[in-house]
Amino acid sequence: MFYLSLIEHTLRLPPHILHLPVDEAIKSELETLFLDKVIAKLGLCISVYDIRSIKGGFIFPGDGASTYTVEFRLIVFRPFIGEIIVAKLKESDASGLRLSLGFFDDIYIPAHLLPTPSRFEAIPHTRNQGRWIWDFGDAEEAQSEEPRFVIDGSDPIKFRVDSVIYPSIPLEQPENSKPFAPMVITGTINYDGLGPVSWWEEAEMIQEDE
């Protein structure tokens, strides 16, 4: 979900942008500070929407730069538990799925939150890659060459947010570990209407046995 959040922040204008008009310099500095950064509980900052007020302009002793207190609005992306979001498949392995929104891609659907029953079909000669298949319907159909409910990235996937965490920055990271993710979404697709959108377009044409 996108939000317009009102923020107050005190910042220094570094000397190299002092030639710009104050509001432009401040906008530029705010963008450098906030864009594409995650602030815990606020979310991922997408864009500065507007600047509501600028106060200050004082130069503190010993400092070559002026300090301002700015009130401004940011467009942020902040998921909430229970929210339904559409995303694209980024990776698929035995532990589950990884999804992406393009601007944010730390979304994981662990194997236990896939529709039950699901099975993983590994791609031979690859390291852990493969596709997940939902074994819905009668056994013969599910085991057939072309099972109907496959997750292969060909269409967008709707998921429900199960949890959102904001891990703290680690002091040390072992070499070759995954890059630090400041916001991680765990999702589920184990409900009606969730999963690849094509699964549910067909559903209208099939008679429910229930």
Next chain:
Amino acid sequence: MMSGEEEENAAELKIGEEFLKAKCLMNCEVALILEHKYEQLQQMSDDPMNQVSQVFEKSLQYVKRFSRYKNPDAVRQVREILSRYQLAEFELCVLGNLCPETVEEAIAMVPSIKTKGRAHDDDAIERMLNDLSLIKKFE
């Protein structure tokens, strides 16, 4: 910081206070805002792509792709219509983003609209969805 038992849960409308007060934006509104900003940058410089960050570009791509309404008048109407139904801001935005076609779908996507004590019976939800689908027709 992991949340405890009282963690925010959209289904029970126990979302943290900040969510209810912050102004939520539908994907189609974000698309208009970012598009407008991109056009302003285009007017100001020869190479707007140089000025926009990756996150801006990818966000614009995402919201354009997943917006049901493109026309600014239609976007405004969506918010106006949904605002008549006593929804929380986030409920309004989820409905505006996902555009459910049936009452069952709407309740599945936003279970809080059927929480006990709220004024939304199936007829009201049906009327709301009908109003929304009319906008799509005239886009």
